[in-house]
Amino acid sequence: MLDTPHPPAAAAPAADHDAPPARLGLWTAVVALGGLLFGFDTGVISGALLFIRTDFGLDSFEEGAVISTLLLGAAVGALGSGRPADRFGRKKVLAAIALTFTVGLLAAVLAHGFVMLLAARAVLGLAVGGASTVVPLYLAEIAPPRLRGRLVTANQILLTVGILVSYLINLWFAGSADWRAMFAVGLVPSVAMLLGTLAIPESPEWLRGRTARTPAGSLSAPGTRPALVIGVTLAAVQQFGGINSVIYYAPSIMSRAGLPAADSITYSVAIGAVNVAATVAAVPLIDRAGRRPLLLFSLGGMALALVALGVALGLPSGPVTNAAALCCMVGYVAAFAVGLGPVFWILAAELFPPESRARGGAVCALVNWTANLVVGQLFLPAADLVGESRVFWFFAAVSAGAVVFVVRKVPETKNRSLADVQRDLAAVS
Incomplete structure (x- = not known):
């Protein structure tokens, strides 16, 4: 089935493969915040759970559920992000992912019991899975061939930085046992990503396909x-x-x-x-x-x-x-x-x-x-x-x-x- 394209005149501005390095670097930094949040949200639970376990009185099964719920959500988010990214564009889906990160982190900070925390982790999983799919895709499509590997690797770097930052945040707040503050730190990059995605251009590869009325491939x-x-x-x-x-x-x-x-x-x-x-x-x-x-x-x-x-x-x-x-x-x-x-x-x-x-x-x-x-x-x-x-x-x-x-x-x-x-x-x- 053909997907009816938007008229070219109504499309978002496209990224330019020959864009100045500073501009390309800024777009990469904004989008790769999704990688940082990917790493942060998968790593922060390792320290936070030590104190959540006591506050909510979790048993071993519930502890495992808090961890595995994010992984299940990520699987759903990864699979579910492909069609929207093809239909609505990479930029809109990236903004939606940033918003989902923000909602999930707020829910975790405000969680008053096991069920709400589980829901927050599921929402964060959707965002993590979506980011793991769409962030490297967007970076590969805006990059000139000679820089494509480096730009996509920026996502992996920020992913590992996110894991490391989460461990350092856990270490910082371990003395006060403030697990809510551990999650709250993640709101800084999530809001920055949300605002930043409003200013980035659309992927030229996606716009080219829409303009050419490319059929949905199997x-x-x-x-x-x-x-x-x-x-x-x-x-x-x-x-x-x-x-x-x-x-x-x-x-x-x-x-x-x-x-x-x-x-x-x-x-x-x-x-x-x-x-x-x-x-x-x-x-x-x-x-x-x-x-x-x-x-x-x-x-x-x-x-x-x-x-x-x-x-x-x-x-x-x-x-x-x-x-x-x-x-x-x-x-x-x-x-x-x-x-x-x-x-x-x-x-x-x-x-x-x-x-x-x-x-x-x-x-x-x-x-x-x-x-x-x-x-x-x-x-x-x-x-x-x-x-x-x-x-x-x-x-x-x-x-x-x-x-x-x-x-x-x-x-x-x-x-x-x-x-x-x-x-x-x-x-x-």
Whole structure:
């Protein structure tokens, strides 16, 4: 079915690929606040829940529900953001996402019981899922080919900064046990994003498709299938490679390795800092070295670090093995952040043709969030059942298998127009 386009004269101003760097940087900063809020809202609960548990008298099931509700909401938000972004434009959907972040954070700050907090987390999940789809999509579409990787990576940088900021905020307010203030800090970037999206231009790729009366493309179309296979596979690998098991459970892993984990928030801050530093290091490499080399280096490094971590956790606890386990964890996070972390989101925004780009990215994000939920829920039971070493070796096997997949299936997209990338994919379908 054809989607009736708006007349070109009524369309919002388009972003210019040759816009001055300062203007392009401003648009990127505004939109990438969605990435910061993505990271902040997924990370802040780790410290806030310590005090919410006491205030609301939550049992273990309710604690798990507070965490998993955001992940479920994110899966729904990711899938549900694709069609609106295609129909109404990227700019309007980004403004709606910013508004949803603001409403969800206000609801969390004002929550007076478990049910209201659960509703607030569900609303935040919708915003997080929408941001994970539409933010990298918009950035890829406004960027000139030579800068596309860097601009989309800005979203991943702010995502990791958001996680780190949430840990620091948790640490700051831990002494006063003020979990409402922890959530309230997030209102600053959410309101800034909401106001900023009113001033950004519309995506030129979206406007071009509307003007040309491009029909809505099917994700099962022959030219789209290779992009879908690559995007969905990397989405699953990003989670089944174990990253959020380390991010979510780092203090627990270190404690079981024999290291003191009383100050769990401080450990989280250290892991978060490594995550940010390695993602920043990826920025000059994304458009210089290319997507494929970074993916191969990242996945290979992850596999080696996970094998070594599994070995270290299987040895008797002691100063040497404990330090080795910690170093392996840090090395693993760094390997992920310099490659697979940002490159997956870049490719999800680059590979699909214009008429199905938003929906293709939405499906990739849906798979990513669903896998995130599965791994987050099963990691500790699996570790108790078969031992942490074997779980990390499973993650290593996934990472090693992904190396073969990248070599055989993933094209290089650096310094290439989106049209050229899709033409090559269509040729091999």
